[in-house]
Amino acid sequence: MKPLLRFSMFILGAVMFFACDANGPLSENTKPKARGAIGEIILVIDSAKYAGPVGDALKNIFEADMPGMIRSESKFKVNTVDPRAMTRMLKMSTNLVYVTTFDDKGSASQVINAQFSKESKEKALNDPSIYSLRVEDEYAVGQEVLYLFGNNEEQLVTNLKKNSDRLQNLFEVRERGRLESIILARKNTAANAEAEKNLGIQINVPASYQVAKSQPGFLWLRQPTPTERRPDISLIFHVEDYVSEEQTFPENILALRDSITRQHVFGDPEDPTSYVVTEKQIPPAFRNMVINDNFTTEIRASWRTNNISMGGTYLGYLMVDQEKGKLYYLEGFVYYPNEVHRDALREIETILLNTDISWVPEQGS
Incomplete structure (x- = not known):
C-alpha cells in the first residue's frame, strides 16, 4: 500500500507530490540520527545515466574542482549508489541526492520513479521548469534529501546547468552549518x-x-x-x-x-x-x-x-x-x-x- 503523497517545496522553487511505500519515511518519533562525514553526498542514480550527459552535469556541480588548489580536489566527496542497492543504512545518510528521468524505463530509475505519483509526473510534464524537490529529515533526523528529475535527459541537463550555482550553494551552506555546530562548540x-x-x-x-x-x-x-x-x-x-x-x-x-x-x-x-x-x-x-x-x-x-x-x-x-x-x-x-x-x-x-x-x-x- 502507498500512503498519501504530500506537497513539499524545494528552495529553488520546485513543487511536487511525493509518494512513500512501506520502506519509506519513518515517523518523527522513531527516526534515527542521520550519519555521514562533512562534505559527503550519496548520489543515487542509474549507472548508465551517470555515465552520460546527466552524470556530466552532476559532476560539474558536486565534483567540480575547487579553485586555487595545488592539485585537483572536488568540492564534495560523492559516492554513487544504484537505486536498487539502497539499504536502510544508506537511507540514513546525511546528504542524499536521488536523480531520475520519467521516460527512463530501466529498472534502476524505475525504483526512484515509483516514488512519484501520476499527478506529480503530469505536473512536471506540463511545467518543464520543475526539476527538484527538497525534503528534510525524510528518513533520519538532520538529513537533507534532494530529488532531481525531468521528463527526459535533455530537460534535466538544461535545468541542472541553469541552477548549478544554487545547487552547490545549498550543500555548501548546509555543510558549513553542520561543521560550525561541531568545531565552535568550545571557543x-x-x-x-x-x-x-x-x-x-x-x-x-x-x-x-x-x-x-x-x-x-x-x-x-x-x-x-x-x-x-x-x-x-x-x-x-x-x-x-x-x-x-x-x-x-x-x-x-x-x-x-x-x-x-x-x-x-x-x-x-x-x-x-x-x-x-x-x-x-x-x-x-x-x-x-x-x-x-x-x-x-x-x-x-x-x-x-x-x-x-x-x-x-x-x-x-x-x-x-x-x-x-x-x-x-x-x-x-x-x-x-x-x-x-x-x-x-x-x-x-x-x-x-x-x-x-x-x-x-x-x-x-
Missing part, C-alpha cells in the same frame, strides 16, 4: 580577547587554536599539534585604514597579503628567507560578495615559502567596513603535504565567516 575566549584588543573585531575560533603571535593590527593563531590525520592550519588577521577602492583590486589584495606574511609568517622562524608568499604559477581565484553589509572579496590560492621548503593552500577574505574606515584581511592557510585539503579549507571558511568586523566595544570596556 577560544583568549584569542577573541586578543582580536578585540589589537584589531577591534570579534572572532570565533575553536578552543584547539592557540595564539602564535599578537600585536597591534595583527594576530596569528595556529593548531598546536598537527598529525598525519590532522592538518597544520593557521589563521591570520590584519587591519589597516581603508583609504581607496584600489585596495580591493585583486593585484593589490595579493600584494597586501604577501606583505603581511613576509613580515610575520615564516616556515622556519630562524630562517628569514622562509617567509610565505602566494604561489603565482597556480592562478588565484577571486569572488566578490557582501557579508553583513560589508563588501568582501574571497581569495582561494596556493602558497609556498620563499625558499620553496614548504607549500599548501589558503583561503582569504578582504573585508571593508566603510563606517569604521577600516580594511580587514582574514586568512587561513593549510600545510598538509600529499593529503586532501578540502576539509581543512571548509573549517577555515566556517571560522572566518564567523568573524564580526563591525564589532564596537562598549563604552568604558
Whole structure:
C-alpha cells in the first residue's frame, strides 16, 4: 500500500507530490540520527545515466574542482549508489541526492520513479521548469534529501546547468552549518580577547587554536599539534585604514597579503628567507560578495615559502567596513603535504565567516 503523497517545496522553487511505500519515511518519533562525514553526498542514480550527459552535469556541480588548489580536489566527496542497492543504512545518510528521468524505463530509475505519483509526473510534464524537490529529515533526523528529475535527459541537463550555482550553494551552506555546530562548540575566549584588543573585531575560533603571535593590527593563531590525520592550519588577521577602492583590486589584495606574511609568517622562524608568499604559477581565484553589509572579496590560492621548503593552500577574505574606515584581511592557510585539503579549507571558511568586523566595544570596556 502507498500512503498519501504530500506537497513539499524545494528552495529553488520546485513543487511536487511525493509518494512513500512501506520502506519509506519513518515517523518523527522513531527516526534515527542521520550519519555521514562533512562534505559527503550519496548520489543515487542509474549507472548508465551517470555515465552520460546527466552524470556530466552532476559532476560539474558536486565534483567540480575547487579553485586555487595545488592539485585537483572536488568540492564534495560523492559516492554513487544504484537505486536498487539502497539499504536502510544508506537511507540514513546525511546528504542524499536521488536523480531520475520519467521516460527512463530501466529498472534502476524505475525504483526512484515509483516514488512519484501520476499527478506529480503530469505536473512536471506540463511545467518543464520543475526539476527538484527538497525534503528534510525524510528518513533520519538532520538529513537533507534532494530529488532531481525531468521528463527526459535533455530537460534535466538544461535545468541542472541553469541552477548549478544554487545547487552547490545549498550543500555548501548546509555543510558549513553542520561543521560550525561541531568545531565552535568550545571557543577560544583568549584569542577573541586578543582580536578585540589589537584589531577591534570579534572572532570565533575553536578552543584547539592557540595564539602564535599578537600585536597591534595583527594576530596569528595556529593548531598546536598537527598529525598525519590532522592538518597544520593557521589563521591570520590584519587591519589597516581603508583609504581607496584600489585596495580591493585583486593585484593589490595579493600584494597586501604577501606583505603581511613576509613580515610575520615564516616556515622556519630562524630562517628569514622562509617567509610565505602566494604561489603565482597556480592562478588565484577571486569572488566578490557582501557579508553583513560589508563588501568582501574571497581569495582561494596556493602558497609556498620563499625558499620553496614548504607549500599548501589558503583561503582569504578582504573585508571593508566603510563606517569604521577600516580594511580587514582574514586568512587561513593549510600545510598538509600529499593529503586532501578540502576539509581543512571548509573549517577555515566556517571560522572566518564567523568573524564580526563591525564589532564596537562598549563604552568604558
